[in-house]
Amino acid sequence: MTEAISQPHRPDPVPAPLKGERDLFTKFDPLIQQRRELLESGLADPFAMVMEKVLSPVTAICNGRETILLGTYNYMGMTFDPDVIAAGKTALEDFGSGTTGSRVLNGTYAVHRDVEEALREFYGMDHAMVFSTGYQANLGIISTIAGKGDYIVLDIDSHASIWDGCALGQAEVVPFKHNDIEAMEKRLKRIPAEAGKLVILEGVYSMLGDVAPLQEMVKVAKANGAMVLVDEAHSMGFIGPNGRGVAEDVGVIDDVDFIVGTFSKSVGTVGGFCVSNHPKFDIMRLVCRPYVFTASLPPSVVATAATSIRKLMHAADKRAHLWANSRRLHAGLQELGFQLGTKTPQSAIIAVLMPDLERGAAMWNALLREGLYVNLARPPATPANVTLLRCSLCAEHTQEQVSDILEMFEKAGKAVGII
Template sequence: MSEGIGQPDKPAELTGNTPDLFSKFDPLIQQRADLLAAGVEDPFNLVMERVLSPTRAICNGRDTILLGTYNYMGMTFDPDVIEAGKQALDDYGSGTTGSRVLNGTYQGHRECEEALKEFYGMEHAMVFSTGYQANLGIISTIAGKGDYVVLDIDSHASIWDGCALGNAEIVPFKHNDIEAMDKRLGRIPEGAGKLVVLEGVYSMLGDIAPLREMIAVAKKHGAMVLVDEAHSMGFIGPNGRGVAEEQGVLDDVDFVIGTFSKSVGTVGGFCVSNHPKFEIMRLVCRPYVFTASLPPSVVATAATSIRKLMATGHNKRAHLWENSKRLHKGLTDLGFELGTSEPQSAIVAVIMPDLERGAAMWEALLKEGLYVNLARPPATPANMTLLRCSLCAEHSEEEVGTILGMFERAGKAVEII
């Protein structure tokens, strides 16, 4: 026998009756094979051979404009951010090799959490290894068996997975529907623990939530509120704190979740809160306790980026709004159908007739020298196929004009417009 309990030395031979655990993926395997057989380049396996700046990279040997990276504030090549990472690499080495509750808390992790507390003006901050783990950890820890999580049907996969991991009762409601949310909360048994989970900006269509009204409803029913500001941090709000700040309700939010992989320009996730008992989360939150902490170079770049966004983010935010307005109007004028009637965030989603033509349009744009995201069901709402554009504060006015020309030529070639 091998060291594993009850494990044989050799795996059992497969028989004709052995179920294939991959069978559930057969429709997706066939769909992908059909796309590739039609001569379309794999839209989910693009390789960037070299990244030149926050807005350009070499893809397939071509200088390509990047319009699908979530690098909203363009911090990935900021000289101060890069220098901070290099210095931390020299001073602390390449990794921590441990959990935050063991040997994985370095001075840089504390400094990063201090930067977050200052950025949001909150008492507590907790850094995770990814944004996905932040949602997974916080939701599953505070909402367990017997508790209820009321969430928007279009919530991110990490939110749904956090609910499942915690084994709470999941109560979804129609996207951005305040009345539906109110009714769901009203049906929850008296005295049960209730958590309402919302997102500031929803990543597929780029639309924002009516947080002011929704948070008022949640509080009326005695629910705690968690808002995921992954796609609004750094950009939306007077200080870049997100949609809750923009709508004047940040003080009414119990937990704010965010990520470093978008406006901050590196990788990692976090939760900030004013709850007086929040620090116990460091001992009871499994995705925090049982995973290695971020490398010192990563938390150094994150802390530096966050502080720069506090100090100098205003002009970047203003320019990014101009980019978003111009691209949204330009695509609308060309005849494309967009996910929102007006620009609400740095995401502009272009609705495609179906997956096949969406993939063809994606490839036509790539050949023009433009990279966007091809988003398909089931990740998208209402089974839509989307070309999702995410603008950057470093996109120049000239680049936005070039992008519109690329969309016009590709759209006509594929007969979308």
């Protein structure tokens, strides 16, 4: 097997629009030019990497060589769990490859009801609603419960799906500085008392891996008459005594009105969900457009999700091992001299800050040559205009692999001049 990085696809030259014609792609020209310059420097495209074969939750064949995966959201390593795979195979044989319909028509099978029951069991909530993706869960729930005339108060670093849900629902959006309790409270107090108010927070923020001060924020929201939605996409499965996320960990899960999450991270498949104790929540199945007008998930997908969720209820040992991995990698990278996104490990995400996009891309390429895959994240997806390498640890990473990862970072960092 070769260690060479395959040559990336070179984008074609951008033709100039004809005189008098409006080119709808003109607004993307700066990004196209930036990407072209990056590839012309001889680097592989960090946003077009292909895994030729996945060997396990933490290894794959990339560019012809075995590579450690440190850039997936497979936090609990459930993608190759034998029980999860067996459940998917059985459902595929029993129900076929897909439903070809919406949940409100012909798209609800027994396995869809079962995965919602698994979510109710996992969270101890009265209601659970499953969407085809985590993006659609935020898009659907937010746009339906907060509409024109209502107010949404949200963290400025919220995920794109949250912002898009706000836009779709046409509520008045009031952002506040990241994790700033005082700023959130000031904005809530300016909203008319009689208006509908929704505060949206995330348990773990996906770029830096930092945790929200949910205990204080939920208290402030409730004191000001707001409902609270918490996106626990990056904390479900391993944060909290039972893996229910940051809200459980800080003791406010019973005060949160809606918890949104995804199956594409700790659960190890695809799909999104919302759980709630609100007595009227079930009406959402008839009024939430991204739920009503989308084909339901294939039976094999929801069967794997249900099995995985039930196993996560009893995954204390995996959670402990993942935390040990996070603490060790965070401390090791700090000792090597890398600048990290958080002073202490707060989640399974460790962000390694880069001086700029060019050196970030060079570092990404150097790590891939060493046999390590991470995520290169760039503005506008990242906060404060920062370029970073995002490391997402897995409960299946061994101690030896963490040692190897640190050695790879040291070699690549010195080669590129980051450390």
